Amino acid sequence: MTQTYKATLLILNEFGRVAVRRSPAGWSLPEVDVSPGRVGIMLSRAVREQLHLDIFSLVLPNNPETRLHVVRLHRPENGLPSGLTWSDAGDLAGQEFASVLSSVDTTNPEFGGYAWYTETTEWIINTLQSMGYSVHRLEQWNGRVGGVLLQVFTNGPTFWFKSVTDFNVREFWISRLLADRHPQYFPRVVASEARWNAFLLQHIEGTELHAIENLDTWKKVARSLAEIQVDWMGNSEILLASGAADLRPSALVERLPGFLTHIASAMERQQTLTPAILRATDLSLLERGVEELCLAAADLPFSEGLANADFSPHNTLIHQQKPIYIDWAEACVSLPLIAGEYLWNRMAVEAPERKPWQNTLRRTYLEPWADSYGKSSVEVGARLLPTFAVLAVAMFYHERECHGPSPYDSYLRSLARLLHHQLKELQTTRSVMYA
Numbered sequence: 001m002t003q004t005y006k007a008t009l010l011i012l013n014e015f016g017r018v019a020v021r022r023s024p025a026g027w028s029l030p031e032v033d034v035s036p037g038r039v040g041i042m043l044s045r046a047v048r049e050q051l052h053l054d055i056f057s058l059v060l061p062n063n064p065e066t067r068l069h070v071v072r073l074h075r076p077e078n079g080l081p082s083g084l085t086w087s088d089a090g091d092l093a094g095q096e097f098a099s100v101l102s103s104v105d106t107t108n109p110e111f112g113g114y115a116w117y118t119e120t121t122e123w124i125i126n127t128l129q130s131m132g133y134s135v136h137r138l139e140q141w142n143g144r145v146g147g148v149l150l151q152v153f154t155n156g157p158t159f160w161f162k163s164v165t166d167f168n169v170r171e172f173w174i175s176r177l178l179a180d181r182h183p184q185y186f187p188r189v190v191a192s193e194a195r196w197n198a199f200l201l202q203h204i205e206g207t208e209l210h211a212i213e214n215l216d217t218w219k220k221v222a223r224s225l226a227e228i229q230v231d232w233m234g235n236s237e238i239l240l241a242s243g244a245a246d247l248r249p250s251a252l253v254e255r256l257p258g259f260l261t262h263i264a265s266a267m268e269r270q271q272t273l274t275p276a277i278l279r280a281t282d283l284s285l286l287e288r289g290v291e292e293l294c295l296a297a298a299d300l301p302f303s304e305g306l307a308n309a310d311f312s313p314h315n316t317l318i319h320q321q322k323p324i325y326i327d328w329a330e331a332c333v334s335l336p337l338i339a340g341e342y343l344w345n346r347m348a349v350e351a352p353e354r355k356p357w358q359n360t361l362r363r364t365y366l367e368p369w370a371d372s373y374g375k376s377s378v379e380v381g382a383r384l385l386p387t388f389a390v391l392a393v394a395m396f397y398h399e400r401e402c403h404g405p406s407p408y409d410s411y412l413r414s415l416a417r418l419l420h421h422q423l424k425e426l427q428t429t430r431s432v433m434y435a
Contacts (some may be wrong), residue, residue, distance in 0.1 A: 059112020
């Protein structure tokens, strides 16, 4: 039997009233049993199935991580089911969620707020109506600081509405850029709204690459990815102007002091003796190693190009026997080969039985690069690749999480340790000296 957890709902209406259950013993907030998985969609489905309500999760930047979910109804005019009633917020004063209530302004149209969902729903309905479709239902898959994702069901095709903010704004521009140049490999953007960095995407019926037990399909994905990236070479400035993260070797060296300061701070926040904390001497060696690694990478004829700092088999769909690449929020300009490194490594971590496929995938991915830039250059790049891939993702998280203590502190520390270890190993290849 699947394990579930209890989620408490703070359901608000446009007047700031709260949905409660009343009984002779008093009142309580409604609860639902939620299955593990992506929180947005699992919560939405649990509420629909158990309470017969369709909800939007409000995005509250200062809301602590709890089992309390602040939501609103899709259509407040439809009312509440039997057993629930609206109560004035003042009647609930003194409760642990009172501070959350006080921070919610139902008239505020800012991203992910109560009024924002009203505006975006109207935009979705009107936009699709102008295309000849009527909206039947919206289903929320994600709703957090950084992005809201809704699946849109119509009397015709299914669409995705995605709105991004903060660090993820790049995806608004990159998605359109990639789809325009390679429409056969990226979801079609059918409409966009710059006010919210939002776009409507054509839904793709496909199977996640992760679920495919066919090596030839994986090889096709690897080769297509490389060919797309080769086609983008020489266009770094266009990609950077569209918001791609700057993870070029030269840029990483420039930002190295702040990166090392961030790692040192994260290490200081570690409350256990194990795993080992990187000390000042370790960070000094790390600095030298990163500088030399970036210098070696910069010498490659393909040192900067289209990359993805979180390329995943889960974000590749197989549709009519060809790959469709989705979710490029982590698009960057960097040593482009890192995308391939993430592909075959994540494959092996999530499905260890596929580890024997790694060498075949690596060869398949690197062939288009060798055809364009020569086998010897690609061999040098391949030796640097595992270490540079760790550096790139570590720097990506540094850029996003460098403003203080972060939930990703532990992850950043583990990346720093791995980078420290792999830089030492590079000494034996004499590609980068680290001693």
